[in-house]
Amino acid sequence: MKREHSSHINLVNELKFAPKDWHNYLRMIEETYLKLLSMITPLIKNQDTVMPKAVSPHERLTTTLRFLATGRSYENLEFTTIISPQALGVIIPETCEAIYKVLRQDYFxxxxxxxxxxxxxxxxxxRWNFPHCLGAIDGKHIDIIPPSGSGSYFYNYKGRHSMVLLAIVDARYQFIMCSFGVNGRISDGGVLQTTTFYDKLQKHQLSIPSDEPIKGSSKILPYVFLADDAFALxxxxxxxxxxxxxxxxxRNIYNYRVSRARRIVENAFGILASRFRIYKTQINLEPKNIDKVVMASCALHNFLMSSSNSYSSAECFxxxxxxxxxxTSGLTSHDSNMEPLYRRNSGNNATxxxxxxxxxxxxxxxxxSVPWQDNFIP
Structure with missing residues (x-):
C-alpha cells in the first residue's frame, strides 16, 4: 500500500538530476528510456481495480531493466521495488516479452x-574490408539453474548447466539473428542444425545473393557467413x-582478415554481458522465461546501439x-558466465x-589486399 511513496521510483525521479547515475541505473539515458516506455506502455498497462493500485508501466519497465542490469533475484528486488517476488515472477517475463515484441520489427x-x-x-x-560477408556467427552457453527434475538435460562440456544463444552480428555490432533455447548438453557442432536459420539455409530459402564479381574486381566470390571452429566449413x-x-x-593473411571481421561478434557479446549483468549470474528462472529475458536483452542491445552513443563507448571495441x-582488446564475454561453443575438429570438409x-x-x-595486413601476421 505504501509502494507509491517507498519504492525505487522515488530514486529514479531523483536520478533525473544526475544523468550519469540514471544511465548506470537503467543502462540508458532518460530520453531513450521515455521513448521505450511510450512504445511498450500499451502492452503492459493494467487497469486499476478495487484491489491495490496496479503496478504502472513505469514501475514495470524500470524494475525489468534493473533486473537485467544487475541479475539480482526477485527476493532481492522486492525490497527496492516494494513488489512481491510472486508478482515480479509475472511482471518481469511479461515485460521482457513486450520489449522484444515492440523492438523486433524496427531494431531486430x-x-x-x-x-x-x-x-x-x-x-x-x-568498415572491415571484407566483401560479400553476410554476418559473423557465434554461440555462447548461458549459465542457468536447472529446473527441478531435469537431471543432466542442460549439462554442458564445462560441467555446468546452460542453454545456448546462437547469434549472427552485422558490421555495426548489432544482432541480425538470435536463436536461443537449445540445451547445453547438445553437441556444440549440432547447435546450428537445430535452428530455423539453418533449415532455411539448407533449403536455399534465405534469398542469399548468387556469386558475383567483387566491386572493382573481376574476381567472382560467393556470399558467406564468418564462423570459427565450432562450425563446419x-x-x-x-x-x-x-x-x-x-x-x-x-593463409596467415587470410586468417587475419577473417579474424578481423569476426571480432565484432565477440565485442557484441562483450557489450551485452557488461551492460546486462544477468549474464554474469546463473539465471534462476523457468526455461521459457529465460528465453524471454535473453531475447529482450538482445533486442535492447540493438535498440541502444542505434539510439544511444552512451551505451557503447569507443573502449568497447x-x-x-x-x-x-x-x-587493443575491447569488451569480450570472457569475464561473464558466457562460455564459448566447443571448438571441434574440422574433419573432412567438402572439396x-x-x-x-x-x-x-x-x-x-x-x-x-590492404596495405597494413603484413604487420599483423607472424
Missing part, C-alpha cells in the same frame, strides 16, 4: 531480400585455418594500430567448401 530485422543481404555485405566491405560459411594448417604467408600490428576458402585466400593476397 532479419534480411528478407537479396538487396537487404547486399546492404549487410556493403557495410562489412566499407561450408560453401556459404568460412572460418580461419587451424594453427596446424598455417603453412604459408597467404577492439582497436588496431596499423603501424606496429598491435591490437567445394575448401575451394571457396582458397578463393578468399587468393583474393586477400592479391587485388583484395
Amino acid at each position: 530485422k532479419f534480411p528478407q531480400t537479396e538487396d537487404e543481404w547486399k546492404n549487410v555485405a556493403k557495410h562489412f566491405e566499407n 561450408r560453401t556459404d560459411m568460412i572460418k580461419p585455418y587451424r594453427q596446424a594448417d598455417l603453412n604459408s604467408r597467404e 577492439d582497436h588496431e594500430n596499423l603501424e606496429d600490428g598491435t591490437i 567445394a567448401a575448401k575451394n571457396v576458402r582458397e578463393q578468399y585466400v587468393h583474393y586477400f593476397n592479391n587485388e583484395g
Whole structure:
C-alpha cells in the first residue's frame, strides 16, 4: 500500500538530476528510456481495480531493466521495488516479452531480400574490408539453474548447466539473428542444425545473393557467413585455418582478415554481458522465461546501439594500430558466465567448401589486399 511513496521510483525521479547515475541505473539515458516506455506502455498497462493500485508501466519497465542490469533475484528486488517476488515472477517475463515484441520489427530485422543481404555485405566491405560477408556467427552457453527434475538435460562440456544463444552480428555490432533455447548438453557442432536459420539455409530459402564479381574486381566470390571452429566449413560459411594448417604467408593473411571481421561478434557479446549483468549470474528462472529475458536483452542491445552513443563507448571495441600490428582488446564475454561453443575438429570438409576458402585466400593476397595486413601476421 505504501509502494507509491517507498519504492525505487522515488530514486529514479531523483536520478533525473544526475544523468550519469540514471544511465548506470537503467543502462540508458532518460530520453531513450521515455521513448521505450511510450512504445511498450500499451502492452503492459493494467487497469486499476478495487484491489491495490496496479503496478504502472513505469514501475514495470524500470524494475525489468534493473533486473537485467544487475541479475539480482526477485527476493532481492522486492525490497527496492516494494513488489512481491510472486508478482515480479509475472511482471518481469511479461515485460521482457513486450520489449522484444515492440523492438523486433524496427531494431531486430532479419534480411528478407537479396538487396537487404547486399546492404549487410556493403557495410562489412566499407568498415572491415571484407566483401560479400553476410554476418559473423557465434554461440555462447548461458549459465542457468536447472529446473527441478531435469537431471543432466542442460549439462554442458564445462560441467555446468546452460542453454545456448546462437547469434549472427552485422558490421555495426548489432544482432541480425538470435536463436536461443537449445540445451547445453547438445553437441556444440549440432547447435546450428537445430535452428530455423539453418533449415532455411539448407533449403536455399534465405534469398542469399548468387556469386558475383567483387566491386572493382573481376574476381567472382560467393556470399558467406564468418564462423570459427565450432562450425563446419561450408560453401556459404568460412572460418580461419587451424594453427596446424598455417603453412604459408597467404593463409596467415587470410586468417587475419577473417579474424578481423569476426571480432565484432565477440565485442557484441562483450557489450551485452557488461551492460546486462544477468549474464554474469546463473539465471534462476523457468526455461521459457529465460528465453524471454535473453531475447529482450538482445533486442535492447540493438535498440541502444542505434539510439544511444552512451551505451557503447569507443573502449568497447577492439582497436588496431596499423603501424606496429598491435591490437587493443575491447569488451569480450570472457569475464561473464558466457562460455564459448566447443571448438571441434574440422574433419573432412567438402572439396567445394575448401575451394571457396582458397578463393578468399587468393583474393586477400592479391587485388583484395590492404596495405597494413603484413604487420599483423607472424
